[in-house]
Amino acid sequence: MLENRRFLRRAVTYLAGTAGIRQFLDIGTGLPTADNTHEVAQRIAPSSRVVYVDNDPLVLVHARALLTGNPSGATAYVSADLRDPSAILRDPALVSTLDLTRPVALMLIAVLHFVGEEDDPYAVVRALVSALPPGSFLAISHATSDYLPPAVVADLNGGKHGQGRLRTRAxxxxxxxxxxxxxxxxxxxxxxxxxxxxxxxxxxxxxxxYAAVSRVV
Ligand SMILES: C[S@@+](CC[C@H](N)C(=O)[O-])C[C@H]1O[C@@H](n2cnc3c(N)ncnc32)[C@H](O)[C@@H]1O
Structure with missing residues (x-):
């Protein structure tokens, strides 16, 4: 988890710095901790605008209290489920915070492995990415089965520990x-x-x- 947060910091540093991104859609926010997306982005560009989305009401309560941000930028919070991308995209807080005609970085950090095949995570990501203009970015980190013993993978992917799926590199x-x-x-x-x-x-x-960042073309 520490390494995952370090990846988040490096990815946002790249996106706000090298890539010049000023808008972030961070889905699967998690409980606020050090170096949250808006903190890293607003350190580089104070005008950065960030929308946080999570489906856990407790996360949202803490996020609203702690993820307040720089007054020259903006932060907003949306209570929604990643598996319902159209609800996220039409949420009034998102619509009033992000300009979807301008590039956005979509952050799916340690969240997609909670979406099993039955909820078609590829269609979810496609729906979100297709709402963003060219020049936007997609950043994902995701737990993998590649380095774990087959018995552990079978156990974790078997649904006994809740929904979700470890995925291979491919x-x-x-x-x-x-x-x-x-x-x-x-x-x-x-x-x-x-x-x-x-x-x-x-x-x-x-x-x-695994982790990667891509550019929407
Ligand atoms: C492991 S935490 C990751 C938090 C943060 N992105 C990070 O990398 O530190 C996963 C977060 O995703 C949220 N989450 C899980 N499934 C979700 C879903 N279907 N829709 C929205 N959020 C979800 C959980 O509530 C939790 O806050």
């Missing part, structure tokens, strides 16, 4: 179909643009997550 990469991956492409989470991190870095087996 299954993860499919989320980026139709978009253009930025360097270094699909990599173990801890390896994504990690040049500034202290050494030694964790091995791929230790995080068992």
């Amino acid at each position: 299954e993860f990469a499919r989320f980026f179909d139709g978009t253009s991956l930025v360097e270094p492409g699909v990599v173990p989470l801890s390896e994504w643009r990690d040049e500034a991190e202290t050494r030694p870095r964790p091995a791929a087996e230790e995080t068992a997550m």
Whole structure:
């Protein structure tokens, strides 16, 4: 989880810095912690606008209290389910905070593995990405089965621990179909643009997550 948060910080730093993105849609926000999306983005560009979305009411209560942001930018909170992208896209708080005619970074950080095949996560991502103009970005981190023993994977994917699915590298990469991956492409989470991190870095087996960022074309 620590490495996942470090990826979030590096991804937002890249998006707000190198890519010049000023609008973020962060779905699966989680409980506020250090270096939340708007904090990282507004440190680089105070005018950054961020919409947080989660389906856990407790997360939203804490987010509203703690994720207040820079007055020259904007933060908003939407109580909605990732599996219902059209409800997210038409939510009044989103509509009044983000200009969907201008580039947006869609952040799906450690959330898509909670969406099983029965809810067609690929269609969900396609619906969200197709609402964004070219020049937008997609950032995803996701737990993988690739480094875990088959028995553990069968157990975790079997539904006993709730809905969701660990995915292989190829299954993860499919989320980026139709978009253009930025360097270094699909990599173990801890390896994504990690040049500034202290050494030694964790091995791929230790995080068992993939990450990538792509450009909407
Ligand atoms: C592991 S946390 C990740 C939090 C944060 N993105 C991070 O990377 O630190 C997953 C979050 O996704 C939310 N979540 C899970 N399924 C969801 C869904 N179907 N729709 C919206 N949020 C969901 C959970 O409530 C939780 O806050």
